[in-house]
Amino acid sequence: MNGHIMLNDPLNHNPFDEEGLTLSGVADMGHVVEPGVIDTSHGTILYLEDVTVSFDGFRALNKLSLEIDSGELRCVIGPNGAGKTTMMDVITGKTSPDSGKVFLGQTLDLTRMNEPAIARVGIGRKFQKPTVFEQHPVWENLELAMKADKGWFATLRARLGRDAQAKIEQTLETIRLESDARRLAGELSHGQKQRLEIGMLLMQKPQLLLLDEPAAGMTDDETMELAALLNRLRGSCSMMVVEHDMEFVAALAGETGRVTVMAEGRVLAHGTLDEVKRDETVIESYLGR
Ligand SMILES: Nc1ncnc2c1ncn2[C@@H]1O[C@H](COP(=O)(O)OP(=O)(O)O)[C@@H](O)[C@H]1O
Numbered sequence: 001m002n003g004h005i006m007l008n009d010p011l012n013h014n015p016f017d018e019e020g021l022t023l024s025g026v027a028d029m030g031h032v033v034e035p036g037v038i039d040t041s042h043g044t045i046l047y048l049e050d051v052t053v054s055f056d057g058f059r060a061l062n063k064l065s066l067e068i069d070s071g072e073l074r075c076v077i078g079p080n081g082a083g084k085t086t087m088m089d090v091i092t093g094k095t096s097p098d099s100g101k102v103f104l105g106q107t108l109d110l111t112r113m114n115e116p117a118i119a120r121v122g123i124g125r126k127f128q129k130p131t132v133f134e135q136h137p138v139w140e141n142l143e144l145a146m147k148a149d150k151g152w153f154a155t156l157r158a159r160l161g162r163d164a165q166a167k168i169e170q171t172l173e174t175i176r177l178e179s180d181a182r183r184l185a186g187e188l189s190h191g192q193k194q195r196l197e198i199g200m201l202l203m204q205k206p207q208l209l210l211l212d213e214p215a216a217g218m219t220d221d222e223t224m225e226l227a228a229l230l231n232r233l234r235g236s237c238s239m240m241v242v243e244h245d246m247e248f249v250a251a252l253a254g255e256t257g258r259v260t261v262m263a264e265g266r267v268l269a270h271g272t273l274d275e276v277k278r279d280e281t282v283i284e285s286y287l288g289r
């Protein structure tokens with residue numbers, strides 16, 4: 001059946017093949033998951049266990065384990081070289097781990113999927129540098145993002161016309177660029193471009209958004225506006241945000257949000273921002289003093 005690997009362990013079953021989505025084999029599963037729907041029945045959107053990545057013998061990730069709850073906004077901090085970007089490379093299929101497990105929901109083994117397939121099942125990634133179509137108006141950037149090829153299943157579901165227009169308007173409002181809709185993206189400020197790029201990711205209805213140092217190079221006002229945007233997205237998708245700016249992290253994590261501290265390719269500490277700030281190992285290796 002299309003080269004599918006069928007194991008008894010439902011965790012190892014992947015209803016999405018390299019080319020996109022197939023329905024084959026779904027009925028053989030212990031519990032049937034609707035195609036295109038991520039099974040978060042156990043409350044977990046992302047699961048990493050003992051993930052190791054080596055570059056010429058150097059372990060960029062060294063048995064990294066972490067779990068993100070469905071709907072959670074998780075902040076990840078840690079010194080340069082801790083492996084934060086490498087972790088995102090592994091989750092998005094850009095880098096294959098030497099060993100370890102990487103699952104989206106209960107059933108999707110991301111280590112068996114390529115980059116486009118992972119994007120199609122609902123993982124959106126925001127890089128540090130905004131990549132918008134500078135020569136096109138803001139609204140057209142959103143329209144182009146919506147049309148980006150996501151395979152036949154998404155194309156079937158996508159209803160163009162009025163629905164598309166409504167989605168663009170709703171996204172413009174979410175990213176607070178309503179009054180800039182007709183301006184060329186190239187004319188926007190850095191902060192506005194960053195928000196536009198997040199809007200472009202939202203057009204693809206991601207289940208999990210990965211943001212790698214999104215506040216880098218922003219003014220204080222832009223940073224706080226970005227934090228407000230991410231806070232508005234709570235509930236519509238799960239998020240993992242890597243960031244150095246502690247005020248930004250505080251604005252996202254609040255008093256109760258969980259913060260993961262990475263160092264040397266693994267999780268150094270984990271807890272509320274207050275808890276990790278008071279953690280001796282964190283103070284020693286990252287926060288200083
Ligand atoms: N493609 C690569 N080849 C060799 N070394 C790499 C590669 N990517 C990352 N590294 C190394 O892995 C370590 C972790 O890097 P990275 O994941 O970028 O850390 P962070 O994002 O936390 O700053 C660094 O020491 C970096 O030099």
Ligand SMILES: [Mg+2]
Nearest residue numbers: 084085086212
């Ligand atoms: Mg990085």
